[in-house]
Amino acid sequence: MDTEAIAFAPFEAHHLDGAVALSREAAWPHRKEDWAMIWALSEGRVALEGDSVVGTAFMTPFGETCATLNLIIVDERMRGRGLGRRLTAAALELAGDRECRLTATADGLPLYEKLGFVATHKIRQHQGITGQIDAPANVKWVGPEALPTLVALDRAAFGANRAALYEALAKEGPFAAIQNGESIVAFAATRPFGRGEVVGPVVAENVDQARDLIAFILSGKQGRFVRIDIPEHAGLSSWLEGLGLAHVGGPIAMVRGATDKSQSAGVRTFALASQALG
Template sequence: MRTETVTLAPFEAHHLDGALALSRAAGWAHRREDWKLIWSISEGRVALAGDRVVGTALMTPFGDTCSAINMIIVDESQRGRGLGRQLTTAVIDLAGDRECRLTATSDGLPLYEKLGFVATHQIVRHQGVVGRVGAPENVEWIGADAMPAIKALDRAAFGADRDALHDALAKEGPFAVVRNGDNIVAFAATRPFGMGEVVGPVVAENAEQARDLIAFILSGKEGRFVRIDVPEQSCLSSWLEGWGLVHEGGVIAMVRGATGESQTPQVRTFVLASQALG
């Protein structure tokens, strides 16, 4: 039996439709618009069998210090040939000296461990049709003039510069904030995603602020399908389930080349922008 020749190439705009077909075959919820958002702030590689996309991987840089390795898919017909390792290694090389973060399924865990990634915690996916949620009075929608404060809070929580991500998110949906006097101390974003909408990231000083931000956003989404990805230590799961967003699996957060710096930020990430982006 003749083996099909597969080559790696830079991930360009005309590969998006092929990438979408791969993710649909894998059961992912992503629309073309969701792929395009991540691709627009990333570098990547595709595996090509002729003109057909049979594998993808992206590296999203966050400043000069950190990156997310994401959107790694291999066509079922090409699995077991080391293609996933080739794609992942290729985008790790694109990251250069940056710390690399990713989320892994249990199936992908052995490969990533061999490539030097270390598991750090679980990410829990909550999704479903939103029930009736009351809107807290301490949260408000904000305009573009608040983006510098939001970006600063995210840098403090995430530990790296994700300004390009927040510029992209601002084009997709609104941000809500909690203030202490005139100062913005917590924020949340929402946007269309997959078969419905997603909430995230949510950055706050404590779980109560995070809960209020999420409740404020969900109060306008009764009857809609919403997804929220939270770190297991967020202490939000019981609230989310009470609002109609049931626990439906999750992934493992991993890191490679961590700096090891010990910091205790004043704010932290309670909800991810997405599993791909952290």
């Protein structure tokens, strides 16, 4: 069918099943719950052939200055006809003047470059079955009362206010933290995702803190399938492979309309919440 006959509409709840079917065909691990979580934080556009979902694109805003574009997918039989470009353009329109970030496959890179995105670094995806790991003594679980502090630390590392994301993460799983006296200085989250569970985001002052946070969380997941997505410069890849979490590839992080978001000297991101959300 000519893509001119494809209808575009806001993404709604009744599109979720079709979207999940698309992602399964593309060998994405996302469950319906994973789609629903991102949709709850986002605005989306869906491409429809009759009543069938043949493409999606989401824009997740983080305040008025930053957004991620994600869950951009096109039915395999519709690819090569410009539908991905139209969906991405629709998501960019939703983003307005915000800086936009996304993660791209090698195949998607040329399209995003034509739309003004610039590659910044690679993401390394690690996953596998967790073995027996000792829990470091300097990490503990923290409750919802810590959320304002965690949001502030994440803002310093990520460069935008992701309070809504952290409220959603708190409903999905717990947070672990490292304290200096009474102050939280580093933290990590974990939740169900895809084939098993994910660890991320991890925000810390240094790689030693990041390792302790991850080890603490993994110590309670022996025998489970766990995934962690890290920036290539995190300094964790060899260590994660040593824990049995193999490097299985990963996308390329890109940005469009970058603004100066100089990180504070304190913390940086060692693992992503997800490839979709950064």
